[in-house]
Amino acid sequence: MTVLDLKATEQIATREAFGDEIVELGRNNKNILVVDADIGSSCKTTKFMNEFPKQHINVGIAEQNAAGLAAGLATTGKIPFVSTYAVFGSLRMAEQIRQEICYPNLNVKIACSHGGLTPANDGGSHQAIEDMGVLRTIPNMTVIMGADYYSTRKLVKQASEMHGAVYLRFTRDKVPVIYDENETFEIGKAKQLRNGKDVALIANGDTVHLALQAAEILESKGVSAQLLDMHTIKPIDKEAVLECIEIGNIVTVEDHNIINGLGSAVSEIVAEQGKGKVRRIGVQDRFGESAPYDKLLEINGITVENIVNTAEEML
Amino acid sequence: MDSMTVERLKEKAIQLRETAVTMVYKAQSGHPGGSLSAADFVTALYFKEMNVNPEDPNWAERDRFVLSKGHVAPIQYAALAHKGFVPLEMINTLREYGSPFQGHPDSKKCPGVDISTGSLGQGLSCAVGMALGGKLDEKAYRVFAVVGDGECQEGQIWEAAQSAVKYELDNLVVFIDDNGLQIDGTTEEVMPNHDLEKKFQAFGFETKRIDGHSMEEIVDTLDEVREAKNGKPKCIVCNTVKGKGVSYMENVVGWHGKAPNEEQYKLAMEELAGGLHA
Ligand SMILES: Cc1ncc(C[n+]2csc(CCOP(=O)(O)OP(=O)(O)O)c2C)c(N)n1
Ligand SMILES: [Mg+2]
Numbered sequence: 306m307t308v309l310d311l312k313a314t315e316q317i318a319t320r321e322a323f324g325d326e327i328v329e330l331g332r333n334n335k336n337i338l339v340v341d342a343d344i345g346s347s348c349k350t351t352k353f354m355n356e357f358p359k360q361h362i363n364v365g366i367a368e369q370n371a372a373g374l375a376a377g378l379a380t381t382g383k384i385p386f387v388s389t390y391a392v393f394g395s396l397r398m399a400e401q402i403r404q405e406i407c408y409p410n411l412n413v414k415i416a417c418s419h420g421g422l423t424p425a426n427d428g429g430s431h432q433a434i435e436d437m438g439v440l441r442t443i444p445n446m447t448v449i450m451g452a453d454y455y456s457t458r459k460l461v462k463q464a465s466e467m468h469g470a471v472y473l474r475f476t477r478d479k480v481p482v483i484y485d486e487n488e489t490f491e492i493g494k495a496k497q498l499r500n501g502k503d504v505a506l507i508a509n510g511d512t513v514h515l516a517l518q519a520a521e522i523l524e525s526k527g528v529s530a531q532l533l534d535m536h537t538i539k540p541i542d543k544e545a546v547l548e549c550i551e552i553g554n555i556v557t558v559e560d561h562n563i564i565n566g567l568g569s570a571v572s573e574i575v576a577e578q579g580k581g582k583v584r585r586i587g588v589q590d591r592f593g594e595s596a597p598y599d600k601l602l603e604i605n606g607i608t609v610e611n612i613v614n615t616a617e618e619m620l
Numbered sequence: 621m622d623s624m625t626v627e628r629l630k631e632k633a634i635q636l637r638e639t640a641v642t643m644v645y646k647a648q649s650g651h652p653g654g655s656l657s658a659a660d661f662v663t664a665l666y667f668k669e670m671n672v673n674p675e676d677p678n679w680a681e682r683d684r685f686v687l688s689k690g691h692v693a694p695i696q697y698a699a700l701a702h703k704g705f706v707p708l709e710m711i712n713t714l715r716e717y718g719s720p721f722q723g724h725p726d727s728k729k730c731p732g733v734d735i736s737t738g739s740l741g742q743g744l745s746c747a748v749g750m751a752l753g754g755k756l757d758e759k760a761y762r763v764f765a766v767v768g769d770g771e772c773q774e775g776q777i778w779e780a781a782q783s784a785v786k787y788e789l790d791n792l793v794v795f796i797d798d799n800g801l802q803i804d805g806t807t808e809e810v811m812p813n814h815d816l817e818k819k820f821q822a823f824g825f826e827t828k829r830i831d832g833h834s835m836e837e838i839v840d841t842l843d844e845v846r847e848a849k850n851g852k853p854k855c856i857v858c859n860t861v862k863g864k865g866v867s868y869m870e871n872v873v874g875w876h877g878k879a880p881n882e883e884q885y886k887l888a889m890e891e892l893a894g895g896l897h898a
Contacts, residue, residue, distance in 0.1 A: 343770060343804045343811075363804055365773035365811025366740050392739065426649050426715040428723030430690065430738030594729075596717035 316479035319450075319511075320418035322457035323475050324349025327386060327416075330465050331357045337465060338362060338378060338385045342371045347477075348388045348418045368393045372401035372413075379411035384465060390424070391417040391433030391474055395440050406470045407445040414464050415440075420450060420474035421511060421560030422588065422605075425598035432593035432601075433474075438565025440472045441539040448539040449492065450474040452513035453483045459490040460536060467492065478598050480511045493537045495545035501531035504616045505549035508558035509535045509567050512586075512607060516558050519612035530616060538570050546574045550581035554619040558612055560602070563587040584615050624667050630835050630895070632702070633663040637865045638892050639698035639711055643721070645885040647714040650723070653875040655695035657799040657832070657860040658766055664838045665764050666699040669846075674704035677731040683761050684734045684750045688743025689768035689797065690724040691877065696733070697721045705732035741774025743767070744794065748784045751792040751853075762791045770802030773811050778823070781853075785824035788851040793842075794820070796855065797832065799862035803876050820855035832858025833896060865892050 331337045331353055339350045341363040354361040364371045368389055375385035387394065394417035395402075406413045417436070424431040441448045449464065449471060451457030457475060464471040471492075483498075490496060498513075499520050508516035513534045520530040531552055533545055549555050555575065557568035568585030575581045588605050602608060624632065637659045644650035666672070670683040687696050694714065701708045706720050713719035720730040724738025734750070737743040747765035754761050771777065784792050796816050804810050813819075821827045826848060830837040838858075845854045862876070863869030866888040880888055 341804065343773075343802050345804050347803070363810050365807075366770050366802065367773045367775060367811070369775060397739065426647070426723050428715070428726065428738065430722075430724040430726075430736065594717070594726075595715040595719065595721075595723045600717050 314482045316481050317454040318477060318479050319454060319457040319475040320349045320477060322451065322454045323416055323461055323473065324352055326458040326461040327353050328356060330462060331360050334384070335360065336383050338383050340364060340371050340375050340385050340387045342366060342368050342389045342393070344389060350388050368397045369401050372398035373405050375413045376405035376409070376411050379413050384412055384414070386414045386416045388416050390419040390431065391436045392419070392431055395433060395436030395472065399439060402440070402470065403443050407443045410445045410469060412468050414471045414473060416461070416473045418475045419477040422593050422601040423477040423511060423560070423598060425478065425601055426595050428595040429592040434562045434588045434593060437474060437538055437561050438569070441565070441570065445470055446539065447471040447492065447537065449537050450510035451536050452510060452534050453480060455482065455484045455486050455488060456490050456536060460492065463490070463492050474510065476511050481514045483514050483517060490536065493540045493542060495542040496534040496536065497532070497545070498534055499530060499532035501529040502552060503529045504554040504556060504619060505531040505533065505552045506556050506558065506612065506616065507533045507535050507549060507567065507571055509538060511560050512558040515607065515609050516612055518609045519616070522609065522613050523616055528616065528620065535567055538567050541570045541574070543574055546571055547578070550575055550578050553581055554616070555581060555583045556612060556615050556619070557583060557585050558607065559587040560607060561587055562590055564590055582619060584619060586611060586615060626835050626839055629663055629667055629839070632667050633660045633835065634892055634895060636663050636695060636698040636702060638889060639701060640694035641866065641880065641885070641888050641892070643694045643697060643711050643714040644879050646712050648879045649715055650694050650879060651691045651877045652694070652880070653801065653862040653869055654689060654692040654768060654797065654799065656864045656866060656869065657862045658692055658695050658797045659864065660833050660835055661795050661838050661858060662695050662699055662766065664835065664842060666703055668839065669842045670764065671761065672732070674732070677705055681759060681761055684747065684763040686735055686743045686747040686750070686763065686765040687725055687737055688747070688765050689740060689771050690737030690743065693721070693723070693725050696725060700730065700732040706730065740768065740771040741776040744777050744780035747792060748780050748789060751784070751789040752787050754791055755787065755789065762793060764793050764795065766795045766797060769796060769798045769800065769807050769813055769816060770810070772796065772813055772816055781820060781823045781825065784853040789853045790849050790851050792853040793845055794853065794855045796857045797860055798857050799860040801862045801871070801873050801876065805873055817857040824852065825855040826850065826852040827855045827857065829857045829859065832860035833864055865896055867891055
């Protein structure tokens with residue numbers, strides 16, 4: 306696969322990818338609906354609303370209603386995408402998602418902007434650090450975060466084509482484009498960005514580009530790093546993790562609490578195999594706060610430098 | 621504390637507006653529209669009505685203030701800074717790392733914030749709990765909550781309302797900032813609220829609809845409410861203009877959560893210096 310030169314690429318928030326892809330999907334399938342909860346403008350669904358007003362519903366500031374209403378729509382054959390911020394789409398709607406979407410196994414997609422620490426200056430109230438963990442605990446739920454604009458578009462499209470509940474998490478802030486427009490992605494299948502034999506880096510979402518830079522630095526230091534973009538944390542690509550276990554040393558990287566996110570999901574497989582070592586890089590089980598996004602990453606050690614150091618420590 | 625005259629309160633409300641807009645300008649992020657619509661009653665609460673002590677922000681007998689629509693933190697921060705809870709210079713740190721002035725009110729970081737908010741619909745329940753706690757302990761303090769009109773679309777607001785009525789919380793005063801706008805448009809377009817005063821009344825609140833930019837009406841209403849120990853929670857629905865005091869922000873949806881640029885900021889300050897227009 307081609308990995309683009311990061312410094313040369315543009316930066317786009319992945320919420321833009323959702324906003325662009327959902328328009329394409331809505332054009333081709335009139336059953337695709339967007340259910341907004343008064344933040345369509347920042348979740349990037351305005352284009353969809355303007356082009357397909359009949360496929361657009363705005364329930365106002367009422368996320369629990371949005372989730373239940375979407376479940377009802379799904380029973381009539383519609384494919385609703387509930388669009389809100391990650392904090393509300395995972396936690397405010399959690400029981401509606403469990404009871405009325407996952408339990409009856411309905412075809413509802415929860416598409417959320419403002420994932421992780423990316424709504425940086427809004428502060429801790431708006432930074433979703435528990436969302437993927439909470440939702441991956443619910444049966445029948447698929448949990449996805451794309452690493453960049455193009456992968457996110459592909460994953461949104463695939464989510465629309467599969468039956469069942471899917472949680473899609475996007476960044477509020479810009480992240481580098483790392484994939485070529487024509488790259489293909491498959492839900493539940495990790496994207497291998499680098500082949501290596503000394504250490505395996507497994508990252509997702511807005512941290513994949515950090516892991517990519519770390520892998521390059523490691524390479525320059527003579528350390529060969531495998532790199533996986535684990536865009537789907539549930540169902541996780543067990544085969545790919547097993548390969549990493551053969552390498553022996555695994556560093557996970559995520560913009561999510563280290564509890565119950567990607568690092569935990571990988572650790573579960575490692576523990577059951579009874580071999581391999583894991584170090585988890587992510588939000589250190591602390592709430593966020595208002596600060597520049599980079600500062601928040603730094604406070605939590607979600608940095609290229611810490612990935613490199615952690616990998617080296619394991620060798 | 622001496623309570624201010626209506627004229628002084630009007631000046632104060634301008635000052636708080638200036639500070640709130642300055643904070644959002646300096647941070648280049650934040651929510652000016654709903655800060656400005658709430659400015660007058662927030663001023664009356666902090667500078668006349670509420671029994672609070674900046675020297676002892678956690679004083680057990682204090683009146684409580686819950687900004688249920690937590691995104692308009694700048695107007696509460698302006699009040700707290702001018703009241704002396706936080707040094708005035710700190711207004712330059714809105715949304716910065718380490719600031720007491722987080723993007724949304726944080727009770728662990730900012731003296732005078734009684735509970736953290738920011739996720740709409742939840743603060744009113746907390747205010748109900750505070751009022752109930754006061755009743756259980758036979759304390760004289762009251763609880764003031766500020767709720768957005770868009771926020772009233774959250775079901776939890778009505779769950780809170782029914783419990784306030786059941787527990788006869790006449791020590792609870794809810795201000796509804798009925799500015800008619802939310803993020804995706806007018807409340808009429810996004811999700812009609814119909815008559816919020818009638819809704820709260822039907823739930824069992826004692827209600828009144830007032831001009832939320834008339835300091836006279838606000839002060840008179842607070843006087844009435846203070847006397848009414850009748851077992852009913854109070855709801856004051858305020859007809860307001862989002863962005864009030866800065867002409868280009870007034871009634872414009874786009875100024876919900878956007879910072880002015882330098883030129884716009886200067887204009888805002890000039891206009892505010894001239895006071896409110898009818
Ligand atoms: C639960 C929840 N959903 C969505 C948001 C995002 N949001 C912030 S402000 C706002 C609109 C609020 O409108 P309103 O209550 O009328 O406030 P005002 O007009 O006074 O600013 C929304 C939807 C939020 N903060 N919390
Ligand atoms: Mg409003």
